[in-house]
Amino acid sequence: MDYALYVLKKIISVLVYPTGTALLLLFAGLTLLVKKRKRAGTFLIIVATMVLLIFSMGWSGYALLKSLENEAGPYADPSHLEQAGIKYIVVLGGTGIYDDLFPPDSWESVNPRFLESVRLWHAVPGAMLVMSGGPGSSSKSMEALAVRFGIPKEAMILETSAMDTASEAHSISKLVGKEPFALVTSAFHIPRALQQFREAGTNPIPCPCDFRTTRRPPTHQLLMPSGAGLYYSEVALKEYYGRLFYWVKSLI
Numbered sequence: 001m002d003y004a005l006y007v008l009k010k011i012i013s014v015l016v017y018p019t020g021t022a023l024l025l026l027f028a029g030l031t032l033l034v035k036k037r038k039r040a041g042t043f044l045i046i047v048a049t050m051v052l053l054i055f056s057m058g059w060s061g062y063a064l065l066k067s068l069e070n071e072a073g074p075y076a077d078p079s080h081l082e083q084a085g086i087k088y089i090v091v092l093g094g095t096g097i098y099d100d101l102f103p104p105d106s107w108e109s110v111n112p113r114f115l116e117s118v119r120l121w122h123a124v125p126g127a128m129l130v131m132s133g134g135p136g137s138s139s140k141s142m143e144a145l146a147v148r149f150g151i152p153k154e155a156m157i158l159e160t161s162a163m164d165t166a167s168e169a170h171s172i173s174k175l176v177g178k179e180p181f182a183l184v185t186s187a188f189h190i191p192r193a194l195q196q197f198r199e200a201g202t203n204p205i206p207c208p209c210d211f212r213t214t215r216r217p218p219t220h221q222l223l224m225p226s227g228a229g230l231y232y233s234e235v236a237l238k239e240y241y242g243r244l245f246y247w248v249k250s251l252i
Contacts, residue, residue: 061232078123
């Protein structure tokens with residue numbers, strides 16, 4: 001049941017992203033044209049084109065992500081984490097690797113989240129590394145990867161059952177309780193992750209990484225539409241939609 005709801009949420013979310021919205025509008029517009037409702041059909045096609053154009057511009061994705069990353073704060077200082085007495089370094093979705101791929105191919109998906117968690121673990125003596133791999137991830141492969149980075153098996157805890165941030169927060173709350181812990185995830189994801197972990201009754205210390213807007217792109221990239229611009233817009237909108245969903249949920 002949980003997996004079915006997860007899939008349904010993913011399908012709905014795709015439809016409200018710019019690409020899905022534009023395709024729905026385009027389909028509706030073409031349908032109206034076929035039915036001889038030329039004015040309404042033309043209007044919807046123009047709106048679909050404008051949605052794709054606006055959200056694929058370099059400045060759109062950059063501005064949306066920049067706002068989220070400004071909320072995240074700077075990279076974590078390991079000495080501050082040590083002073084706070086943290087016992088756990090939790091990295092979200094940072095090790096999505098699988099047994100059915102040869103290691104170089106599987107580990108290609110390892111992202112800055114995992115690398116940042118390794119940096120912090122090596123700088124904070126006695127901490128446990130809690131790795132969340134996401135649906136389908138292999139505990140065996142996650143463990144092997146961490147060992148290659150110098151982390152002993154007894155210093156890691158693996159989580160592969162959680163399907164999204166909310167379920168990660170619920171699962172990890174059973175482990176960390178009320179104690180402060182380091183929460184490592186992409187800077188744009190920090191605001192939503194903090195919200196959900198705090199709602200789960202935990203006390204996360206934000207440790208952002210994977211900043212996408214540290215350097216401002218060249219002006220010509222900001223003023224031109226591209227696949228990268230559209231991707232960044234959708235990455236940011238996922239976070240905004242998620243925060244909106246939980247805000248509405250809290251009101252209800």
